[in-house]
Amino acid sequence: MTEDQLKRTRQTQQTDQPQKARAQEFGTIGIWSGARGALRSEDPGRATEIAEAAAELDELGYGTIWLGGKPGVAHAVPLLKATRRIRVATGILSIWEHEPAAVAGQFVAVNTEYDNRFLLGVGVSHPHLAAQYSRPYSAIKEFLTGLDEAPVPVPAERRVLAALGPKMLELSRDRAAGAHPYLVTVEHTGRARAILGDRAWLAPEHKAVLDTDLDRGRQTARDYLAVYLPMPNYTNNLRRLGFADEDFEGGGSDRLIDALFSIGDVDAVRKRTDEFLSAGADHLALQVVTADPLGAIPRREWRLLAEALPLDGR
Numbered sequence: 001m002t003e004d005q006l007k008r009t010r011q012t013q014q015t016d017q018p019q020k021a022r023a024q025e026f027g028t029i030g031i032w033s034g035a036r037g038a039l040r041s042e043d044p045g046r047a048t049e050i051a052e053a054a055a056e057l058d059e060l061g062y063g064t065i066w067l068g069g070k071p072g073v074a075h076a077v078p079l080l081k082a083t084r085r086i087r088v089a090t091g092i093l094s095i096w097e098h099e100p101a102a103v104a105g106q107f108v109a110v111n112t113e114y115d116n117r118f119l120l121g122v123g124v125s126h127p128h129l130a131a132q133y134s135r136p137y138s139a140i141k142e143f144l145t146g147l148d149e150a151p152v153p154v155p156a157e158r159r160v161l162a163a164l165g166p167k168m169l170e171l172s173r174d175r176a177a178g179a180h181p182y183l184v185t186v187e188h189t190g191r192a193r194a195i196l197g198d199r200a201w202l203a204p205e206h207k208a209v210l211d212t213d214l215d216r217g218r219q220t221a222r223d224y225l226a227v228y229l230p231m232p233n234y235t236n237n238l239r240r241l242g243f244a245d246e247d248f249e250g251g252g253s254d255r256l257i258d259a260l261f262s263i264g265d266v267d268a269v270r271k272r273t274d275e276f277l278s279a280g281a282d283h284l285a286l287q288v289v290t291a292d293p294l295g296a297i298p299r300r301e302w303r304l305l306a307e308a309l310p311l312d313g314r
Contacts, residue, residue, distance in 0.1 A: 022157070022177060022178075022201045022282070023201070023282045023283065024312070025063075025087065026064045026089075026201075027061075027062065027064055027087075027283065027311065027312040027313055028063060028277070028282075028283055028284070028309075028310050028311070028312055029063060029273070029286060029309050029311055030064035030066055030087075030089075030203070030283060030286065031057055031064075031065055031066065031286055031288075031302060032068060032091060032205050032285040032286060033065065033066065033067060033068065033287070034068030034069045034287065038050060038053070038297045039053060039054065039067065040067050040068060040069045040075065042075075047078065049297065050079070050082075050297070051078060051079075051081070053297045053299055054078075054079040054082045054083050055083055056299060056302070056303075057086060057302060058082075058084060058086040058313070060306040060311065061306060061312065062086060062306070062311060063086065063087060063283065063311070063312055064088070064089055064119070064203075064283065064285070065086060065087070065088045066089050066090075066091035066121070066180070066205070066285045067079075067088065067089070067090055067091060068091050068092075068182075070092075070093070070097065070125060070129070071090045071091075071093060072090070072093060072097075072098065072106075073090065073107060073110055073118070073120070076088040076089075076090065076118050077110060077114075080110065080113075080114040080117055080118065081114070083117075085117075085313055086117070086313065087117050087118070088118055088119070089118070089119035089120070089121050089180075090119075090120060090121045090122070091121045091162070091180055091205065092121040092122055092123035092125075092161075092162040093120065093122045094122075094123065094124075094125040094129070094130060095122055095123070095124060095139060095140055095143040096125060097130070099146070100143050100144075100145075100150060101146060103122075103147065103154070104146075104147050104150030104151070104152060105150070105152070107154050107158070108152045108154075111158075119158060119160065120147075120159040121160045121161070121180050122140070122144075122160075122161060123140070123180075124136035124137075124139065124162070126232075126233055127232075128230075128231075137168065140161070140171070141171065141175075144159075144171075144175050144176070156175055156176055156177065157177045158177065159176045159177060160176050160177050160178055160179060160180045160203065161176050161179055161180065162179075162180055162181065162182060163179035163181055164181055164182075164184070164188075164233065164237040165236075165240070169192050169195040169196060170195060172196065173195065173196045173197060173200040176200075177200065177201045178202050178203065178282075179196060179201075179202055179203070179204075180203045180205070180285070181202075181205065182204075182205045183207075183228055183237075183238075183260060184205070184206075184237070185241055185259045185260065186259075186276055186279045187241055188204070188237070188241055189202065189276055189280050189281050190280055192204075192280065193279065193280025201282050201283070202280055202281050202282050203281065203282060203283040203284070203285055204276060204281050204284060204285065205285040205286075205287055206272065206276060206284055206285070206286055207221070207224070207260060207261045207262070207286075207289050208262040208272075208287070208288055208305070209221050209263045209264075209288075209290075210264075210265065210266065210269070210288065210301050210304065210305075211263060211264070212264055212265055214263060217261075217263035218257050218258075218261075218263060220289060220290065220291045221252070221257045221260070221261040221289065222250075222252050222257060223251070223291070224293060225251060225252050225257070225261075226251055229252065235248055238256070243255075243256055243259075261289070266304050266307070266308040266309075269286070269305060269308065269309070270309060273286075273310075286305065286309075288305070
């Protein structure tokens, strides 16, 4: 397909499945669990714990579970198996580690078995995590073409892109259902919505620290943010939002931390959630950050948030 043909196809798909329908399917609020979060763990000793946690998220009414840490489609299967309603998404599958035809085949198999509850999120990851990293924008376009041309394609409306900058957001609008930006602010969400237009789906990730001691909460946030600050894809995007080198020093300035994290009680998280939704997000993927991210699954925090947030799946 030419670029013009792909855009026309995308417009047709958007008409067939409008933004409102996607919002109803995936819910307003999801839970994001990364490589340091247990829902992404491959430890067989935690299988029962993970299944029980996923089932509870389903019962609490969250719309989607997002799996970080460069997951494959197979990582979604235990969560889909343990749940009855909630959607599961890769947030995100690295294009450097998978062949699009194979991903398409897995996508079809999983959705056939689990009631079309799997959403494919793909992205270009980061240079230090992929030895073959080169020409990322061209590479992800080629990957999407591979998904389009697979024996059974992955429909554009069933995939989202990890998009931060304008070009990738435009690609999310034209060749996917929309965007799943990570480590972003409310301001970025407003800018992303302006690029995506009214029909594309926007599902940013946001981090929450449930701690009413602001200094301690900020330290928890800084400890967690440390792994991301050396990544140019993120810092370049933050510079576009007005942050400078001094904001990245010492684990992050208070201004940066307060923009990237909700710190406080559930009301503080609800307030920030409302800000993201008002800025143009259709769905917010909340990542609960604790002082011990490798420890217990934060089920207590998920329960507390469920009481305060606008969940659709109850």
